[in-house]
Amino acid sequence: MVSVLILNQIYYLTRSEKLILDAGVVIYGFISFFLLFFFRVLVKRTYQIINSTISIPSVYALITSRADILIWEGLISEHSDSFNVVGFVNLDDQKMLTRIHNLPIYTIAQLKESNSIAKSIIVSDEKLQQIKDNNNSVLAELLDLKLKIYKLPKIENYDSTTSFSSLKEIKIEDLLQRSPIKLNNLKLSSLYKDKTILVTGAAGSIGSEIVKQLVPFAPKKIILLDQAETPLHDIALCLDKDYPQLNYEKLIANVRNKKRLREVFTTYQPQIVFHGAAYKHVPMMEANPIESLSVNFRGTRNLAELSTEYKIERFVFVSTDKAVNPTNIMGATKRAAEIFIQSLAKQDNQTTFITTRFGNVLGSNGSVIPHFKKQIQEGGPVTVTHPEITRYFMTIDEACQLVLEAGGMGNGGEIYVFDMGSPIKIVNLAHHMIRLTGLIPNKDIAIEFSGLRPGEKLFEELLADKETTLPTHHEKIMIAQATHTYDSSQDFQLTKLLEFVKQNNINESLKQLKQLVPEYQPIDVNDFKVSESDPNIQKIASYTEVDKKN
Numbered sequence: 001m002v003s004v005l006i007l008n009q010i011y012y013l014t015r016s017e018k019l020i021l022d023a024g025v026v027i028y029g030f031i032s033f034f035l036l037f038f039f040r041v042l043v044k045r046t047y048q049i050i051n052s053t054i055s056i057p058s059v060y061a062l063i064t065s066r067a068d069i070l071i072w073e074g075l076i077s078e079h080s081d082s083f084n085v086v087g088f089v090n091l092d093d094q095k096m097l098t099r100i101h102n103l104p105i106y107t108i109a110q111l112k113e114s115n116s117i118a119k120s121i122i123v124s125d126e127k128l129q130q131i132k133d134n135n136n137s138v139l140a141e142l143l144d145l146k147l148k149i150y151k152l153p154k155i156e157n158y159d160s161t162t163s164f165s166s167l168k169e170i171k172i173e174d175l176l177q178r179s180p181i182k183l184n185n186l187k188l189s190s191l192y193k194d195k196t197i198l199v200t201g202a203a204g205s206i207g208s209e210i211v212k213q214l215v216p217f218a219p220k221k222i223i224l225l226d227q228a229e230t231p232l233h234d235i236a237l238c239l240d241k242d243y244p245q246l247n248y249e250k251l252i253a254n255v256r257n258k259k260r261l262r263e264v265f266t267t268y269q270p271q272i273v274f275h276g277a278a279y280k281h282v283p284m285m286e287a288n289p290i291e292s293l294s295v296n297f298r299g300t301r302n303l304a305e306l307s308t309e310y311k312i313e314r315f316v317f318v319s320t321d322k323a324v325n326p327t328n329i330m331g332a333t334k335r336a337a338e339i340f341i342q343s344l345a346k347q348d349n350q351t352t353f354i355t356t357r358f359g360n361v362l363g364s365n366g367s368v369i370p371h372f373k374k375q376i377q378e379g380g381p382v383t384v385t386h387p388e389i390t391r392y393f394m395t396i397d398e399a400c401q402l403v404l405e406a407g408g409m410g411n412g413g414e415i416y417v418f419d420m421g422s423p424i425k426i427v428n429l430a431h432h433m434i435r436l437t438g439l440i441p442n443k444d445i446a447i448e449f450s451g452l453r454p455g456e457k458l459f460e461e462l463l464a465d466k467e468t469t470l471p472t473h474h475e476k477i478m479i480a481q482a483t484h485t486y487d488s489s490q491d492f493q494l495t496k497l498l499e500f501v502k503q504n505n506i507n508e509s510l511k512q513l514k515q516l517v518p519e520y521q522p523i524d525v526n527d528f529k530v531s532e533s534d535p536n537i538q539k540i541a542s543y544t545e546v547d548k549k550n
Contacts, residue, residue, distance in 0.1 A: 058086045060121040089121060108141050120148045143435035172369060172433050191408045192217040198270035199224060200255055201277030203231035205361060206318060209400040210274050215243050222248040223268050255299030265310045275303050276318040285330040286454040293501045293509055296333035301340050301498065311350045316407040317341050321359040321392060321460045325519050328455025332513055332520040338415065339516065340494055345413030356406045358418040359392030359460055361399050368426060372433050381446035382430045389458050392420035406477055417469060419476040490516060
């Protein structure tokens, strides 16, 4: 319009007449501008409507404060082609607005009463953590509405490529994850930097995560030792891709073979050892007790003795809560290994021996989470051993962070117990996992009770009955003051147990194990059989009726 006015004025100066009246230029200019503007709006809105009916998912957006409104206003305008926000869910007690972008704002109660047109809700990562810290029942209510919950990336990670397809659906680990752990990075860096570190069981869930979490501390070299060829190859491929700068060696070796382990110590001269190699499946070890003793006890002994011989700076042993008042072979063999570690710690040597003890790890190989996921994918039923069975859980990254932190503590011989939070009912875990898939427990996916397996407890313990704990500088790590204090009389028992294990003498090995670990009391699973008349089953049945109504 300005250009036309200028040309019109130039023409007037040269020809003494105008092509068009100035008023006409202004009028026609404004008409053209508004026509173009409304045409662009029409095209954009038509595109949005077409895509929303074809492929763009309809979602709710969760808000907890006025600040969230500003974030979502920007996201809606920038990413309207990725997800179609049809409403907002407000968790703030104070009344905010009634509509945003001409979209309704619901409370959870109103959402229950409305005919939901969206099947998903998007929650920012920061808000998800706040909800879990303050009121985890909100997430359960959202799951009851059969809404899939997606996590929005952190604000600093937003970019033009953010879309609904790239959003991550929350997992059971997200629901159970606790507040982030604060590590003493300065101290850990001085401990692990430029060191050669041996990690046994490096292809397993715990071992591989320890390796990954050691990377930021710039070790000189990490030795990955495992007997499982394919998983070790897989973790090596992962390291090559994600940490190309990492200097590491991958070694196939069995911790039962002391001669092979000696070659490893001689060749690579490790300075720190994280020992995570173990047999851990309780029912499997009940059927193969000599193998459990051979790996969990003898293998640990081999590594610990070589660590003393080669003057390793620190030896960190990964134990388990099942070593407390053990009712199964796996727990008893781990307790026997703990006693041997304590015996070495009592001696005057240069190696600092540390034992870490924690419960179940979410998502680890062979754990209940992958098992339930597979059963849900296959359409059920989801099998739980007993309606009252509970377990302590923590995520893999949380467990390994605490292992690294504990590895820098103590003077040797301590058993460090991790704060596992409150125990979780496995049946509740199954209910949450089914709801996370948008299905209803005992309606879409059945839950069945199979009865306790050999050696399995109803309740796990982190500390023996008469044990107490002492605090450390880290709020989530305590020192267990074991009542089963090591004394020299146990040397003979440890020696005899090793002899019987080497001979593959099952009967004598078990007899010696019970002498060494007197608190080991196998249980009769028949005492915990599940029957239809069990009041717990009746309680579960009442839950089922509620689920069916929902």
